[in-house]
Amino acid sequence: MNALVISAVLGVVMMFSGILLKQKSAVRNVAIAGMVLLLIVNVLELCGNVFFNIDSKGMIEFDRFALLFNTIVYVSAILYLLLSARDMEKVGVNYAEYLALIFFILCGITLTSSFRSLLILFLGIEIISIPLYILTGSDKRNLKSNEASLKYFLLGAFSTGLMLMGIALIYGAQGSFDTTRVSSFQGTASPLLVAGMVLLLFSMAFKVSAAPFHFWTPDVYDGAPTVFTSFMATIVKAAVFIAFIRLFDEAFGTLQSQWQLLIAIITVATLFIGNITAVFQQSVKRMLAYSSIAQAGFMMLALYAMNADAKEGLLLYVTAYSLATIGIFAVLIKMKDYTFEGFNGFAKQQPLLAATTTICLLSLAGIPLTAGFLSKFYMLKAALGTGKHLWLVIFAVLMAAVSVYYYFRVIQAMYFKDGEVQKIDVSPAFKWTLVVVTALVVLLGVFPNLLLNWYYF
């Protein structure tokens, strides 16, 4: 509860800081300090110090899983702000407002990681989505940004409609929005419940950009200002995934036999489309959009398996994925040319940035000794644990191999090709933050228990 209240308050603080503070750097410092505060209060709650004891009538529950995930989100958000907050200035004049919206989104994320009621899930998802529509369109003069924003908005509102219809049908069957009451039924499940569950599956699949509901993702990620794409593709996506797994664990855990096959189909489609289409992209930004679909396919394996390993593994996966992707985007934002050719000869100009980007890419590709490998390993092991559908695991491994191709195209361009050297200037602080991100990626790749032990003790 600490983080929920503080993040909402911080959002308001940011709104006013735009009026009261003239310097953009001051606004940024307030935001970073606020984020650190958020992390601290959340860690305090993880250690048992609750400041705001608000009775939510069982609709919100901050358990270990939620608190740990929130910690991951806030750490990622701090790193994100340190790396990319400066670049938001280029997007438009409403600097403080962007940061306020980011705090509101974090408030929504706090809700979606801890909901116990479908009402809170709905509100949380909307609090995440509405600011995102705006951030996507924040580059107002840019037609691509406009287009992305409108597409995202229309498709997002459509999926909200699906979600609400699903919730309504579930309410009809169970008479409650409470996840525990949704999961308790006698005898066979009512068709209302099953149909509602399937509709919710669609809308959640839409939000995490799983095929065949992924169509918005490449366009929106491509069109949005890159600094916000970075945020959307990492922290937000991770949060929705956590909501997804919570929902299907707590509300529909008893229906597992009903949805497992559907999830398997969606997983295969997502892995296939994400990986295969990523191969043909010319722009690194768009490639990363498809890669986020492909990574979502891997995370879907956790949903498919839905055992203790899967939840644990998903935490590791979202951490690995978010850190690596934030690291890559931070560099990408600085570039003027987003095509693969734009990276030619990058290693010569910025050896350190090239090295960190390489390690992040290796992690996404799942090369051992990076967090990406272990997290993929966890996912596959969890899927194996179900004892069914060995082909799903084999397919996922095959697709992981395909993914190496497009990640390595970037590495190859940076190291093995000569080209027009783009001048980019970065501060030493930026470099050091990137080194920290990369170090975390490698550290988690060797000692995953540094993270996962928090889940248990």
Place this chain on the structure above:
Amino acid sequence: MTITITQILFWILSVAALFSALMVITSKNPVHSVLWLIATFFSISGHYILLSAQFLAVVNIIVYAGAIMVLFLFVIMLMNLNRETEPQKNRWIKMAGAIAGGCLLLVLVASLKNVESASTIEDVKGGDVGFIKRLGKELFSTYVVPFEISSILFLSAMVGAVVIGKKE
């Protein structure tokens, strides 16, 4: 089998709602679409009253038909959109859309046809759940946390409208 007044009203309102909804999507002129949508909302409000949800019936008319749709109308008028400005989609695409939507309806209805038809809705003494007093109490006791949370939603929408709308 006797036909009660409730049933008659149900059928009339249902036909009205469906008809005006169809008109929303078939009208060429956007202004007409808006007006038909308002008609749909009125029929749905009628349903709410039949279901003794007076509070929602009123809110629906005030908020939806009154505020939101006027906003729509305002924007349409502002842009001066009329019949000529909206090019029509290819006939085949329209057909495909209609068929896809129809299929979805069929599948949904077919999968829900087994719902226990014993569940019915009738008026009963004390069935005043939809009255403002009861809902108000609930909203400000049990649902006070979500209620406060929705304020965050409004704040962000407000900030958003400023970000998008403000001249640079």
Place this chain on the structure above:
Amino acid sequence: MPITHYIILSLALFSIGIVGVLTRRNAIIIFMCIELMLNAVNLLLVAFSKMHNYAAIKAAADQKLPITEAILNTGSEGQIFVFFIMVVAAAEVTVGLAIIVMMYRNIHSVDVNFLNRLKH
């Protein structure tokens, strides 16, 4: 009134909304169709709310149990949810129309078929 009537009615309205999204090109009309979908959901929620309320009171009456406040309150959550949907819809409309107006200012059209700079 059997609940299936209401289910079918609101599914029909919902599907009409979907068909509208599929067949129209005007972004505002598409958005209105989405509002229609939301209203179909609202109607269904209210119907279910009434159904649960009736079932609870009837069950209590059948078993000759005292009709408590809690029983009378059954089903209120459905209507509260509708209230929240309206809240969210209002917020969505603000943002949505702002985006559409922004689009119109730039390309002087609200035709979604013009949105095809981003593809493949």
Place this chain on the structure above:
Amino acid sequence: MKNALNIVYLIPLLPLVGFLINGLLRKHLSKSMISVVGCGTILVSFALSIVMFLQVKNGDGGTIEYFNFISVGELTIPFAFQIDQLSSLFLLIITGVGFLIHVYSTSYMQEEKPEHFGRYFSYLNLFVFSMLLLVMGANYVIMFIGWEGVGLCSYLLIGYWFKNNEYNKAANKAFVMNRIGDLAFLIAIFWIIAKTGGVNYGEVFAFAPKLSGTDATIITLLLFVGAAGKSAQIPLYTWLPDAMAGPTPVSALIHAATMVTAGIYMIARSNVLYSLSEVSMNVVAIVGLATALLAATIALKQNDIKKVLAYSTVSQLGYMFLALGVGAYSAGVFHVMTHAFFKALLFLAAGSVIHAMSGEQDIRNMGGLSKKIRITFITFLIGCIAIAGIPPFSGFFSKDAILLNALLVDSHDGSFSIKGIILYGVALFTALLTAFYMFRLLFITFSGTFRGTEEQKHHIHESPAPMTIPLIILAVLSIIGGLIGIPDAIVKGGDKFTEFLSPVIAQRAGHPVSHSTEYMLMGLSTVLVGITIIVAWRQYRNYKRKEATGFAKVLEDKWYVDEFYEKIIVKPLHNFGGFLKNVFEKLVVDGLVNGVGRMVNYGGRQFRLLQSGQVGSYVLLMVLSMVIIFLVQFFLRK
């Protein structure tokens, strides 16, 4: 030294530290500092490996667990090292040969800029680290980590001179082919987890007898595909010759002495599983033999000094797989060891030749070098003798062990099966081809008259000591290295090697052949190899470039016998080699690999079209998918 196992982590850690120091500080360190760090770490690792080896010899090997790497449900994968006979042997080879190559590199790469020099050494150290991890790991996952690591390093090192686009392509090819193998390996690991519930060698092998025949076959075949990728077997071998694009010491280290033997190590390590599947054993043997033969014939035709050696490596690896396939695991590992000595020697000597020739690699432009670069010549000669298999050089004993075991396959009473005779015959023929092309290479390069430009001639000089000393050491090892595996027939109880490995590698329970038969076979192969060498000598000692002198003149200069050989043996062989290179490799192998790529390509393009950019079509596709999913959920499921 009882507790030497406690510091075993230093063996891989030191090269890693070397990698970090050289990688991070490469701009600030001088070349000599980089050399000291690069070589020093490996030297210490080598010293520790000797300690480990001695300890294992006394029977004090074991498994050391550090921490729990992965724990998912019941499955725990510890980060653990296993030091036993097999791994300690490989440790010696990797660090020992690796150290010599590092020393050699300090001189060979001297002309690079300090920055690149540091990069080179950091990659080299990283490579050694990965390879050590691969060998020391106590479970398949750690092995896989090292496995990927060596693939990555070889990618980086092949593309080291990245200015050249061809080299980039070679690096990519190597990486892709390796990835195909890695993929199979990964699937095999998951299969093992699914069936046995563990990945630690101890657990898996203890569980192995309970595996069903099909599972054992699938696992071992998948592992074999992995091994084929790394060890360049049909159809995944084409990357290795292309990988010669990297600097020569890299070719020596990675593509001859260590990385490519990872596949052999993996199969030898999994020998318990392989013994369960007759089918897999046959596949391994046949693919190995086919690769050996194919690569040997292609090698006949090559004119690039490094390409000849590359194909020879592929061929020798095929030999090792043959040994594994017939169940003679220790013979295979023995050949790994001797091959590491003489192939590293040959590559480094070739590097010395290239160095002397100012970067020239085409042997048609060489000739008559024997007098000018004496040490290189003699060491190269020793390498050739060793690989050709003339006693008592090391190659003879290992190759002889493989041949004998191939002959004895399926034999239980001392008589030879048809399969054994065929395997033996083909293997022996390949051995003769090996002798032929190696001596062809030797004679064309070192004897006759010099055919290069005046400038090159002027420049020829012997390499400096840091290059020649490793050559001499390796030459000595190539001569005496085979002596630890002298067959029983010559010295009673001489085969210390097999005896040493016996705790980890099950021995074949077969009837030993009588000593007289064994003598006869040895004699036969030695005599045939001798004849082949003489043929090669006559053919190539006065090699002249055909383009330069014209065909008639060549005939004039040669004896009638030469012409005879030329027509009957050499020409057809050459043509065949050319045919294989051009038709089989280009069309069949590359075609297969590219074909898969093209299919993916086509499919991907079609899928991209779905992303039309139109909101309407997105919604339509979503609605249709929803209809289909609803149908599946409510009407089609069971």
